[in-house]
Amino acid sequence: MTYLGLYALQHRGQESAGIAVSNGESIWVDKGMGLVSSVFNDHRLAALQGNIAIGHTRYSTTGASEWCNAQPVHRCVANVNFALAHNGNLVNTAELAVEADLVSGEIGSDSDLIAELVVREISAANSEDDASLVFEDAFAAVLPQLRGAFSLVVCETNTLIGVRDPNGFRPLFLGRHPNGWILASEMPALDVVGAETVREIEPGEMVIVDGSGVRSRRPFAQETINPTLCSFEFVYFARPDGKLIGQSIYAARRRMGEQLAMQAPVEADLVVPVPESGIPGAQGYAQQSGIPYADGFIKNRYIGRTFIAPTQELRRNAVRIKLNPIEENVAGRRLVVVEDSIIRGTTLRETVHLLRKAGALEVHLRILSPPYRWPCHFGMDTSDRDKLLAAKLSVEEIREYLEVDSLAYLDIDRMLGAITPKRGGLCTACMTGDYPVPVSIHSAKNVLE
Ligand code: SF4
Secondary structure, three states: OHHHHHHHOHHHOOOEEEEEEEOOOOEEEEEEEOOHHHHOOHHHHHOOOOOEEEEEEEOOOOOOOOHHHOOOEEEEEOOEEEEEEEEEEEOOHHHHHHHOOOOOOOOOOHHHHHHHHHHHHHHHHOOOOOHHHHHHHHHHHHHHHOOEEEEEEEEEOOEEEEEEOOOOOOOOEEEEEOOEEEEEOOHHHHHHOOOEEEEEOOOOOEEEEEOOEEEEEOOOOHHHOOOOEEOHHHHHHOOOOOEEOOEEHHHHHHHHHHHHHHHOOOOOOEEEEOOOOOHHHHHHHHHHHOOOEOOOEEEOOOOOOOOOOOOHHHHHHHHHHHEEEOHHHHOOOEEEEEEOOOOOOHHHHHHHHHHHHOOOOEEEEEEOOOOOOOOOOOOOOOOOHHHOHHHHOOHHHHHHHHOOOEEEEOOHHHHHHHHOOOOOOEEOHHHHOOOOOOOOOOOOOOOOO
16 A cells, blocks of 8 residues: 555656554565655565554755655664655754764765654653653654754654644645555555545644544744644645645636736647646646647656756756657647746756747747745755756746747736635745745755755
8 A cells, every 4th residue: 555655756856765553563675766666576575564654755955866765764863763755855964963063974964864863852752661652752853953854754663643834844645445555745645545535634733643542732932833734745745636725726726827828918829738747738728828838848757757867967858759740739829837846947948848849939928836946845855946947037037048039927926816716825935035934055965964
């Protein structure tokens, strides 16, 4: 089931994958570099026997994309054995490492740091109590020291724990299966294993699943609870067949397209999406504008998200094999091309070039989010401002760089209104510079190197 769940969450990270399983006495971890399908096979899965498991697909934000940083992270200390998987990114990694006297090279990532802090807490407790309780208390004691984004799933030999940071930057759901309880980053992972979605874990909530059922703890100070879910989950990260804060991702993206058509209309023959996350928005734009919708590209289904590839060179090579224009639809046409966002712009420039080569007469680019101008420190690998196109160039300069006939970005108010009628409770830092949690200057990806 964990393996199937990871398949459903493959879009969240493609650099490495891993599963940890407890059989009630010890924990076995298997992990490797690459996609879930390339790490696991029948043979490896057969070795993972037990009744509690956690899994992870990695997209690196702190710590290099290397095997040693693949997750789940695993530790044994005293009579406690635990594994941890982390979605998000801490912003006080360097400070915590210094405070804990961890020298360079001792830990490889912010997730590793969390595990190390729990180990120290357990060692200091020096308790003869039940291992599950010792672990739970040690973990709860460490959590308030962490700042930034952390949706965590953790298994001790007899307990499964899930936690969301006080801002709830990254999602985490609780699901019910006839055979047990499930935690997962997105609802589709619960769907694929036949589980019912019970609810989202609340920002600042710790959920403990053990032999007596499910219970909650609140390890964070009440004044630190400030829900600011990442608004980019709606733009780019999350699967469109799920929901967040009660809102359908698909419907939100479609509304963003409708808003964009109202805000930035243009005379054109066809609306085409940049697949895949641009598709619902392009449909919304087409419906609102009355311009027919068509496929502009065939996407190779076996290539991952190019943006998520860890180096510039890999990203550049990947785009050419990922998308191929459909000349039949493109040649001789004035196109509205709908894309979710522009981060570095290299992929999109290449995409526009492919459309021109296929005979597009005009290319009018419409972006379903505002300019991405500020680094994200909460789980998106954009900590280096120099690499963000909109941090360096004006909208007109970006239009020139991408060689499009016109360019428009969705206004922030329209985007927030398209996500939820409440408009609030969302992080918009990468578009507004308004960080919900103060960010240290020492929060670069290589802070531990
Ligand atoms: Fe999401 Fe942007 Fe906030 Fe990062 S800065 S959490 S990408 S909205």
